[in-house]
Amino acid sequence: MKKICIGNRIKGIILKMIVGSILFLLSAVLLVYLVAFLLGPPNLSADQNTIYYNKDGEVIGEEDGFENRSWVDIDEMSPHIIDATLMIEDQRFYQHYGFDVKRIIGAIIKDIQTMSLKEGASTLTQQYARNLYLSFEKTWTRKIKEAFYTIRLEMFYSKNEILEGYLNTVYYGHGAYGIEAASNHFFNKSADELTLAEAAMLAGIPKGPTYYSPFNNQEKANSRQQHILTIMHDENVISDKEYTKASQENLHYVTKKERKSLTVGLYFQDTVLNEAAKRLELDLESVRSGGYQIYTTLDSAMQGYLEESIAATIPETSEIETGAVVMDPATGAIRALAGGRSYQDSPYNRAIQAKRMPGSSFKPFLYYAALNNGYTATTKLMSKPTSFEIEGGNVYQPSNFNGYYANEPITLAQAIALSDNIYAVKTNTYLGEETLVETAKKFGISSKLPAVPSLALGTAAVTVEEMVSAYGILANGGYRINGHTIEKIVDRTGKTVYERKNNKKSLVLDPPKAYILTQLMTGMFDADLNGYTSVTGISITDKLSRTYAGKTGSTDSDNWMIGFSPSLVTGVWTGFDDNRTITSTKERGYAKVIWADLMEKAHKDLPKQHFEAPEGLVAIPIDPKTGLRATPHCPTSTVMFFEKGTEPEFHCSEHYNGEEIKHEEKKEKKEKGLFQRWFEVFFD
Numbered sequence: 001m002k003k004i005c006i007g008n009r010i011k012g013i014i015l016k017m018i019v020g021s022i023l024f025l026l027s028a029v030l031l032v033y034l035v036a037f038l039l040g041p042p043n044l045s046a047d048q049n050t051i052y053y054n055k056d057g058e059v060i061g062e063e064d065g066f067e068n069r070s071w072v073d074i075d076e077m078s079p080h081i082i083d084a085t086l087m088i089e090d091q092r093f094y095q096h097y098g099f100d101v102k103r104i105i106g107a108i109i110k111d112i113q114t115m116s117l118k119e120g121a122s123t124l125t126q127q128y129a130r131n132l133y134l135s136f137e138k139t140w141t142r143k144i145k146e147a148f149y150t151i152r153l154e155m156f157y158s159k160n161e162i163l164e165g166y167l168n169t170v171y172y173g174h175g176a177y178g179i180e181a182a183s184n185h186f187f188n189k190s191a192d193e194l195t196l197a198e199a200a201m202l203a204g205i206p207k208g209p210t211y212y213s214p215f216n217n218q219e220k221a222n223s224r225q226q227h228i229l230t231i232m233h234d235e236n237v238i239s240d241k242e243y244t245k246a247s248q249e250n251l252h253y254v255t256k257k258e259r260k261s262l263t264v265g266l267y268f269q270d271t272v273l274n275e276a277a278k279r280l281e282l283d284l285e286s287v288r289s290g291g292y293q294i295y296t297t298l299d300s301a302m303q304g305y306l307e308e309s310i311a312a313t314i315p316e317t318s319e320i321e322t323g324a325v326v327m328d329p330a331t332g333a334i335r336a337l338a339g340g341r342s343y344q345d346s347p348y349n350r351a352i353q354a355k356r357m358p359g360s361s362f363k364p365f366l367y368y369a370a371l372n373n374g375y376t377a378t379t380k381l382m383s384k385p386t387s388f389e390i391e392g393g394n395v396y397q398p399s400n401f402n403g404y405y406a407n408e409p410i411t412l413a414q415a416i417a418l419s420d421n422i423y424a425v426k427t428n429t430y431l432g433e434e435t436l437v438e439t440a441k442k443f444g445i446s447s448k449l450p451a452v453p454s455l456a457l458g459t460a461a462v463t464v465e466e467m468v469s470a471y472g473i474l475a476n477g478g479y480r481i482n483g484h485t486i487e488k489i490v491d492r493t494g495k496t497v498y499e500r501k502n503n504k505k506s507l508v509l510d511p512p513k514a515y516i517l518t519q520l521m522t523g524m525f526d527a528d529l530n531g532y533t534s535v536t537g538i539s540i541t542d543k544l545s546r547t548y549a550g551k552t553g554s555t556d557s558d559n560w561m562i563g564f565s566p567s568l569v570t571g572v573w574t575g576f577d578d579n580r581t582i583t584s585t586k587e588r589g590y591a592k593v594i595w596a597d598l599m600e601k602a603h604k605d606l607p608k609q610h611f612e613a614p615e616g617l618v619a620i621p622i623d624p625k626t627g628l629r630a631t632p633h634c635p636t637s638t639v640m641f642f643e644k645g646t647e648p649e650f651h652c653s654e655h656y657n658g659e660e661i662k663h664e665e666k667k668e669k670k671e672k673g674l675f676q677r678w679f680e681v682f683f684d
Contacts, residue, residue, distance in 0.1 A: 361553030
């Protein structure tokens with residue numbers, strides 16, 4: 001009797017323990033669900049590829065970041081990939097509430113037997129939670145966190161939302177996250193185009209992306225694909241006919257060359273990425289994988305013209321590099337950009353990142369300052385070898401290209417067309433070196449500039465983009481512009497998070513002087529302007545069909561050509577990355593040839609335009625050699641512009657019937673001219 005009482009007591013204790021444990025577990029479960037409810041729905045945002053569009057709204061590129069991700073709605077996926085995934089990963093997905101108890105119990109028993117956490121029994125919801133929020137380490141802490149996220153996902157989201165999220169975040173290897181990225185990577189098609197055989201192949205990869213990738217192990221990949229097809233057939237998801245056809249289908253994988261690759265303006269796309277990171281105040285990777293839609297300023301046709309011009313001009317075997325920017329001077333929108341000859345060989349952006357000496361292409365800033373300080377188009381200075389005493393008692397002796405000097409006074413118009421260095425340094429020292437520094441800043445040059453005589457010859461390092469933006473101010477009549485590649489950025493929810501505003505234009509130059517300088521810069525293509533044949537643009541004049549303004553620049557290791565029309569400004573730099581001296585005459589001409597070819601292609605369908613003169617200017621026919629008003633006897637003349645009251649007063653007296661008059665006749669004509677002018681003043 002005593003034994004029976006003891007036995008009943010023990011049974012009672014055990015029963016109480018079991019009931020207590022059950023109540024504890026129920027309480028714990030209720031607590032977990034209560035906490036999950038209070039925490040609310042977890043954020044489903046996941047990394048997505050950022051997409052770039054050109055100015056016409058066409059896709060030009062897609063950022064993979066460190067991981068290639070593309071999100072598609074579940075309705076935009078092939079039903080085969082949904083069925084195949086459910087059959088191999090979670091057949092009871094639509095029946096359970098986040099956990100498959102039967103599978104979990106079986107996995108726990110095996111884990112206890114092996115004293116490990118190797119056995120998996122995760123549902124798609126658990127995997128999705130892990131993909132979104134957790135690491136892949138196999139610890140109890142991670143499993144507890146995973147359980148909380150799983151409960152919250154199931155509590156606040158529908159099964160289809162969870163399935164869609166899983167299929168868009170699961171890893172398929174080779175940097176491809178999500179079914180859309182995987183479909184493109186393996187078969188060069190969208191997820192809605194997948195066949196049953198292709199879907200079964202992809203569905204088998206996530207279990208071991210390296211092990212089951214057909215690119216890594218075709219045999220194991222095929223075996224797993226057949227296993228999945230068999231399950232689908234056994235579960236009556238597919239028919240006998242579908243099974244037979246899919247099992248025998250010969251899959252065609254894409255090669256690297258065949259794989260979709262959007263390569264429009266890769267240097268431009270890098271520039272966009274950096275600008276977007278600055279605008280959004282994010283790091284580059286956050287922009288790459290942020291799922292943004294970035295609407296850019298790129299003109300795809302213009303980009304094509306630029307790349308064609310570079311490829312046609314510089315031989316494939318040459319080591320010469322280039323950087324180029326094409327810009328709309330009205331807005332600062334960059335329409336095309338080349339940071340080098342081959343992005344694959346070198347992604348270094350020479351148009352934006354590299355700083356090189358611009359040589360004489362820097363002179364327009366000096367001559368704008370000169371016009372602001374009393375110079376006119378006909379102001380003369382002597383062009384001959386000259387030594388300048390500089391700070392510290394040192395002597396600076398600039399020289400002209402190829403040692404050519406006029407050895408006589410030349411006008412500002414001639415100095416620009418000939419790119420005379422003596423005239424430039426004389427002007428810089430006359431104005432004071434700080435004047436040029438301040439003027440260049442007014443043009444938007446932000447690089448460090450030393451206030452020295454040689455700055456007139458472009459001895460400070462600047463970027464191509466800086467120079468093109470500065471020339472754009474001349475092209476638009478004197479208004480500040482900022483080079484940019486982005487018009488609008490939309491986030492993954494469709495919200496516009498950045499949009500460029502058309503702010504009121506800021507006038508930074510005097511329009512009459514900007515126009516006068518622009519007209520003077522057309523002289524580099526006009527041999528008649530100066531009476532000499534050595535204008536710097538003579539080698540490309542026959543390639544041009546309309547009026548452009550521009551300036552060349554050269555150092556031992558750099559060549560520049562920057563020029564503009566009223567609607568487009570383009571700058572091209574060429575040189576060696578290691579600053580080697582350019583010794584070939586042909587190589588020295590590459591920048592000009594690329595520029596001329598691009599500008600002509602870009603303008604071929606545009607009406608001819610002329611730079612519009614502001615009020616307050618007068619147009620005077622000038623004899624280019626004397627800088628005086630031209631007469632019918634001058635062999636050549638060109639129209640130059642002056643602010644009213646600064647135009648030459650006297651007419652040329654050196655020509656008669658197109659020939660120079662002898663010294664005696666010249667003196668007589670001069671005296672007669674003076675008498676006539678005196679007579680007109682007093683008796684007219």
